[in-house]
Amino acid sequence: MSCRSCTVSACMSTAWSLGMSRNTFLSRIIYDWRLPFMMCILAVSLLLASQVGSLKPRSAIDPLDIIGELSTLLIVLVGLFLIVTQRLDGAVTRLFFWSSCLLTFSLALDLLDEFFSYPEAVRLMSWLESLPQPFGLIILGFGAAEWIKEQHQIRRQLGVREKHLRAHEWVDPLTTLYTLPYFEKVLERELALHKHNRQHVVMASINLQAFARYNDEKGMHEGDLLLNKVSELTALYLRPGDCLCRYHSDQFLILLPATDFPEALSLIRLLAEMLREQLALPNYMAIKTRVRRVNEASPKQAMRQLLQQPEAIIPDASRVHH
Numbered sequence: 409m410s411c412r413s414c415t416v417s418a419c420m421s422t423a424w425s426l427g428m429s430r431n432t433f434l435s436r437i438i439y440d441w442r443l444p445f446m447m448c449i450l451a452v453s454l455l456l457a458s459q460v461g462s463l464k465p466r467s468a469i470d471p472l473d474i475i476g477e478l479s480t481l482l483i484v485l486v487g488l489f490l491i492v493t494q495r496l497d498g499a500v501t502r503l504f505f506w507s508s509c510l511l512t513f514s515l516a517l518d519l520l521d522e523f524f525s526y527p528e529a530v531r532l533m534s535w536l537e538s539l540p541q542p543f544g545l546i547i548l549g550f551g552a553a554e555w556i557k558e559q560h561q562i563r564r565q566l567g568v569r570e571k572h573l574r575a576h577e578w579v580d581p582l583t584t585l586y587t588l589p590y591f592e593k594v595l596e597r598e599l600a601l602h603k604h605n606r607q608h609v610v611m612a613s614i615n616l617q618a619f620a621r622y623n624d625e626k627g628m629h630e631g632d633l634l635l636n637k638v639s640e641l642t643a644l645y646l647r648p649g650d651c652l653c654r655y656h657s658d659q660f661l662i663l664l665p666a667t668d669f670p671e672a673l674s675l676i677r678l679l680a681e682m683l684r685e686q687l688a689l690p691n692y693m694a695i696k697t698r699v700r701r702v703n704e705a706s707p708k709q710a711m712r713q714l715l716q717q718p719e720a721i722i723p724d725a726s727r728v729h730h
Contacts, residue, residue, distance in 0.1 A: 453516035461524030481515040503551030510544030583639035591653035595707040610672035615696040619658035
C-alpha cells in the first residue's frame, strides 16, 4: 500500500469520525453495562440515605461542605466515565473501574450526609460511608502499578518501531505502524544477515476476513478503531526483534527474524487466537493467516510468494463444538 493511499485513508477516516462520533457515544451508553451500573450506585446511595435518615433543616446545611464534597465526587465520576468510554477492556481498566465504583459509593454517601441526618443508634451508614474508600484506594494502587507495567511495555514496543529507519513517509497515519517501504528495507537487511549467518527468516500475514462488510455495517470510524486495536494488540504480543507493518487496509505483515518455521507457525496461530478472543468480532468475520519461511533473495519475491500462499482461517473458538 502506498503512502498516498494511507494519507487518503486517514483523511477519509477523520471526516467520517466527525459524523460517527455521536453514534459511537450513544452505542456505548446503550450497550455498555458499566454506565448503567454507575448510575445504579448513585441511585442506591440516595435510596439508602433517604430510607435510613431524615432531611436536615436548611439552616443546618453548610454550602461550602457541599461544594467541596460535590466537586470531589464529580472528579471521580468524570474519571470513571472516561475509563468506560475511552479505554479498552483489560486488567488495568477493570481495576480502575471497580476502584472508582467504591470511591463513588463512599463519596456519594459523604455528600448525602450533608442533607440527611441519621439516628445515632444506626452505625450502618457510617460504616458504608467509611469502609469502601480505603478498599477503593488499595485497588486503585494495584491498577496504577499495572498501568505502569503497561506503559513500560508500550514504550518498549514503540522503541522497536523506531529502530533502524526513521522516516515520516514510512509511518502509516492511521495505525502509526510502518508501511511497506520500511518493511522491505528491514526484510532486505534480514536477508543479507541470513545469507551471512544462515539464520532462518520467516514472514507472516494477518488478514481480517470480511472487513469490508464490517466497514459498511459499522461505519468507517468503527472500522478504523478495529484496525487500531489489531495493530496495538499485535505490537504488544510480538517480540522486540520482530517487525510489524500495515500492508493493506485490513492486512498486516510480520517479519520474524532468527525464527524456526514451527516456532513461527505456533506464534502466529496463538496471536490469531488472541486477536479473535480480544476483538469480539462478528460471526461473519475471521482471522486469516499465512506463514512462510523466506528462501528468496529479494524482498519483493519473498512477499509475492507469501501473498500467493493459501490462507489459514482461525475460527472463533466459542463457535467450535467438540
